[in-house]
Amino acid sequence: MTAPASVVVVGGGIAGVTAARQLRAGGFSGTIRIVEAEPLCYDRPPLSKAAFVDGAGIESLAFATADEYAAAGIEVIAGVRAAGIRAGAVALADGRVLEAEGIVLATGARARPPAFPGGDLPAVGVLRDYADAMRLRAAASPGATAVVVGAGLVGAELASGLTELGARVVLVDPDPVPGARAFGDALAGHLHAMHAAHGVDVRVGAVVRAEAEGDRVAVRLDDGASVSADAVVVATGIEVDTSLAESAGVEVDRGIVVDDAGRTSLLGVWAVGDATRRRRPDGVLAPPDGHWETAELDGRAVAADILGAQPASRGAGWYWSDRYGVHVEVVGRLVGDGVEIVRRAGSGLPAAVLRLDEGMLVGAASIDDPNTVRAARRLIDRRVPVTAAELADPALSLRDLLRAAR
């Protein structure tokens, strides 16, 4: 297949922008346009972390300046939605039709809306885009009460950020140890305990309904308790909007189905990032991942495929979380087959958790020790054999194990 003469990327998050930039960096000579519904193309992870606490301007989150896009020959069409796609063209909501021999769908996901009655009250929101973050931040004045529903990555980071802003935080999750299925019990328990240690009122349960109470909102929990709050933020996961893909006849199964190169079922249409689910070579559909680096690597893979190159092989998935002044990193899997080895800091608290399966490291997580996870990544991806005794020896860094294997 010869490379298309024009590419339109629908969506300007990390996946879409990476696809566009890597196409150009790889020598693509045709037109490249990015369609972004938001005012500009910006990075999302800081919205629940530093940018939320600092109230950073949206420009500070931009992937590139207008001059940099111009220099790269990438046209950003911002502030307008794509309304439909068909082979060779993308129709915009303002009536424009963009010629597109290649289409890259990078439409992302939206926050799962509140599942309880009263979820549509003005004081109840979600966190997905910049406006969401600043709306919640504005409601989090010192002394205000904020209810965070869901203690996953976003909920946990928001509980931390809201606390830092001086708000009183009530964190509600039905799971007594949220994150255990991702991090394992030891690390999940330690991370979750940080909420209470920082004064967060942690409730195990679910929100039954929210009711207006003047400007405030009364949040009823399933144990009969009621919390009077200034703001409620629901962080219970994402859902994918596949309507654009479906309108073009692209195969969808709770996400746009793609192969390793990001190709959809329709020739000339690729998809990247949170909107996608990967069909593995064995035919099984992988669960959606939703992490930032996965989206970035998706963008690189699609650019390579459009250029007729082989996408780089991928290693174990990696992500981070910042909360209460600590930096958490995770690579690979921390649950399932194998044994867990916990490395403790001088304080006795877990500093790193490692998972060993059949003589190979398969996952690692660390708190304020990123280089342990960076070393673990390489041990996993290079399939360096390790032993439980080596992993448990605090005098031996994972970097030492990597060096010894060279």
Add this chain to the structure above:
Amino acid sequence: MAERIPVARVGDIGDEEAIVVPRATAGTVDDIGVFFSAGVYSAIDNTCTHEEASLAEGWIEDGTVECPLHGSAFCLKDGTVTGPPAPRGVAVHRVDVDGDRILLTPDPSRLA
């Protein structure tokens, strides 16, 4: 021309490791990280352009440093970004080895 500052001796900086020269010592607007990677000494502004983090604390391998916070990658030779999320590169500074002394010459445009 900024003067050459002795910052370490050969052997002080381990393989794939780095030291930090404080801005007060270097007379610069940012701290400077002096790296020894793949057998080559190099020096760059030490603060990541994405968020506040010391690059010298990052993962150093084969002429590249990965920021310890979010993994942005910088080329130690020319300071360019080779992996996101950092929006722009970092300044590079000259490093010479004279006998067993490692000498740093800050980029004049980065002097405080």
